[in-house]
Amino acid sequence: MPHLFRTEYSKMVAVLIRIFGFEHVETAEDISSETFLEAMETWPYKGVPQNPAAWLYAVAKNKAKNHINRRKLFTEKVQPKVTGTVAHPEVLERSFSAGNIQDSQLQMLFVVCNPAIALDAQVCLALRLLCGFGLQEIADALLSNKEAIHKKIHRAKAKLKALNMGIQMPELKELPARLNGVLQAIYLLFSEGYYSQSNDQVIRMDLCTEAINLAYLLLKNTQTNTHATNALLSLMCFHASRLDARQTEDGELILYEDQDEAKWSTGLIEKGFYYLQQAAKWQLISKYYLEASIAYWHTVKIALPEKWPSILSLYDALLLIDSAPAIRLNRIFALSKVHGNQQAILELCKLNLKNNHFYWRLLAELYQETAPDQTMQSLQQALKLCRTKMEKRTIESAILKFANRASIVDLYEQ
Numbered sequence: 001m002p003h004l005f006r007t008e009y010s011k012m013v014a015v016l017i018r019i020f021g022f023e024h025v026e027t028a029e030d031i032s033s034e035t036f037l038e039a040m041e042t043w044p045y046k047g048v049p050q051n052p053a054a055w056l057y058a059v060a061k062n063k064a065k066n067h068i069n070r071r072k073l074f075t076e077k078v079q080p081k082v083t084g085t086v087a088h089p090e091v092l093e094r095s096f097s098a099g100n101i102q103d104s105q106l107q108m109l110f111v112v113c114n115p116a117i118a119l120d121a122q123v124c125l126a127l128r129l130l131c132g133f134g135l136q137e138i139a140d141a142l143l144s145n146k147e148a149i150h151k152k153i154h155r156a157k158a159k160l161k162a163l164n165m166g167i168q169m170p171e172l173k174e175l176p177a178r179l180n181g182v183l184q185a186i187y188l189l190f191s192e193g194y195y196s197q198s199n200d201q202v203i204r205m206d207l208c209t210e211a212i213n214l215a216y217l218l219l220k221n222t223q224t225n226t227h228a229t230n231a232l233l234s235l236m237c238f239h240a241s242r243l244d245a246r247q248t249e250d251g252e253l254i255l256y257e258d259q260d261e262a263k264w265s266t267g268l269i270e271k272g273f274y275y276l277q278q279a280a281k282w283q284l285i286s287k288y289y290l291e292a293s294i295a296y297w298h299t300v301k302i303a304l305p306e307k308w309p310s311i312l313s314l315y316d317a318l319l320l321i322d323s324a325p326a327i328r329l330n331r332i333f334a335l336s337k338v339h340g341n342q343q344a345i346l347e348l349c350k351l352n353l354k355n356n357h358f359y360w361r362l363l364a365e366l367y368q369e370t371a372p373d374q375t376m377q378s379l380q381q382a383l384k385l386c387r388t389k390m391e392k393r394t395i396e397s398a399i400l401k402f403a404n405r406a407s408i409v410d411l412y413e414q
Contacts, residue, residue, distance in 0.1 A: 001043075005036055008053055009132035012060050014104040015096060017129075018167040019064065022111060022160055025129070031067060035060045057096040105130065106221055107167050109214060113182040116163060121156040122185045123192070128153055131210040169223065179224055183232050183288070186211050190236050194243075203247055212236050227282035230275045231289040237272035238295035241265040252394040261301050269299045290318040294330075308337035325351075329358050333365075341366045357385035361395070368402070375402060 009032055016028035035056055049055040112125040127133040139149045170178045193207025215233040218224040245263035246254055276292050294314045297307055315331035328351055336344035345366050353359040364378035379402065383395045 001036075001040060004039075004052055004056070006132050008056055009036065010130045011101045011105060012056070013129055013132075014108040015101055016060070016064060017108060017111075018104040022157075022165065022167060025157055025161075027067065029129075031060060031063045034063060061096060102217070102220060104167070106217055106224070107169055109182055109217065110170055110178055111160065111165060111167060113178075113185045114160060114163070114165070115178070115181050117156045117159050119181075119185060119188060121152050122181075123189050124149060124153050125156050126185060126189065126214070127207075127210070130214065172223075175223060179218075179226065180228070182218070182224075183228055186214050187232060187288070189214070190239070194239055203243060205243060208236070208240050208243065212240065227279050227284045228286050228288050230279035231286055231292050234272045234275035234279060235288055235292035235295050237268045237275060238292060238299055241268035241272065241299060250393070251390045252397055253391065256298065264299065272296065272299070285317070287318065287321045290314050290321070294318070308334055312338050325353050325356055326358070329353065329356070329362055333362060336366055341369070355385065357382040357391075360385065364398075372402075 012032040012035065013025075013028050016031055017025055020027055038059055039052075039056060043049075108130060109126070112129060113122045117125075124138055127138045128135075135146045135149050135153075138144075139146045169175070190208055190211035193204040193209075193211065195203070212233065215229060215236060218229045219233065241264050242259065244265070245259040245261070248254060272292070273296065276289075276296060279286075279289050279292070294311055297311045297314075300307060312331065312334040315327065315334055318327055319331065329348075332344050332348045332351075335347060345363070348359070348363060348366065351359065360378045360382035364375045364382065367374040367378060376399070379395060379399045383392060383399070386392055386395060
């Protein structure tokens with residue numbers, strides 16, 4: 001049931017919103033929820049149907065018909081706005097065909113990722129309507145609380161209702177700009193999963209999976225199968241390939257150079273390379289393409305002489321497009337691999353990022369072999385600045401490990 005809810009709920013909601021219009025989004029959510037509730041109440045006694053998804057869609061269609069028939073107000077005032085289609089049962093039958101479900105999801109993705117609402121609200125709505133997340137799940141994922149998420153989603157829905165937009169793809173002339181916004185929302189969703197701000201989990205596999213699924217949805221449509229879409233999917237596949245190797249069983253983060261390569265997913269690496277090649281067919285160089293190229297090199301653990309110089313060159317190009325702190329810090333790490341720690345330390349100290357705990361973690365890494373005191377001070381500063389419980393544990397372990405190592409070195413020298 002949890003798997004079915006995750007995969008089918010959002011499809012059901014998208015189709016029903018397409019039928020009723022976005023102004024009745026709550027009705028679509030209610031009918032979908034009631035459908036799953038009926039399954040939970042029925043299946044334990046009558047058994048799971050041979051085709052559970054088909055059973056769910058059949059129940060949802062019947063509930064939609066009943067809703068239309070018993071709501072006189074709906075029939076009189078809403079039906080004309082949705083071109084009268086809801087009056088015909090055969091339309092509901094067609095609505096849950098495989099092709100229509102996919103079209104409905106894609107159209108809903110563009111409705112949800114509307115530039116009229118804030119990017120974080122777009123992500124909340126996408127998680128709610130397109131991924132089937134509950135309010136508490138979204139709150140946990142985005143380091144918020146249930147009430148705040150509820151208000152944010154409510155305001156976003158109200159804004160979209162006020163726009164009175166149809167559930168359809170943007171016009172061709174608007175599509176590139178709108179697609180950029182959709183890709184940005186998916187990128188943010190994946191980033192939150194790859195490094196979550198949740199106090200309990202640093203990595204959220206479910207968010208990463210949903211972001212990848214939404215990108216696949218875009219690739220299935222010729223209008224949205226673009227250079228940037230392929231590049232973004234490539235990037236996410238490469239990063240996702242190393243997720244199982246990024247944490248210990250206790251949830252502590254494992255640095256790249258300490259990861260067990262055997263835990264990397266070769267299947268996802270191959271997919272990442274395939275979509276990177278697809279993106280290369282366009283005569284374009286986007287931010288996603290550069291990041292995917294860097295991520296590709298990180299799946300090559302063999303110490304090829306061109307690896308780190310290539311990564312550094314890619315970061316230099318990426319900085320011309322995006323100078324975010326994470327990118328600048330990652331470039332410094334690549335610089336240390338090419339030109340040594342001393343030069344990297346000099347470059348790092350020029351950055352005004354001392355309120356960023358990653359700055360201090362990187363500084364500790366660069367000082368580790370030459371300045372034990374500076375290493376310890378940097379780790380302690382990083383511990384003060386980091387916000388999540390799991391990462392605090394990771395830094396505390398690093399401090400303990402380094403202190404033990406320093407003690408062993410002192411004994412050896414004595």
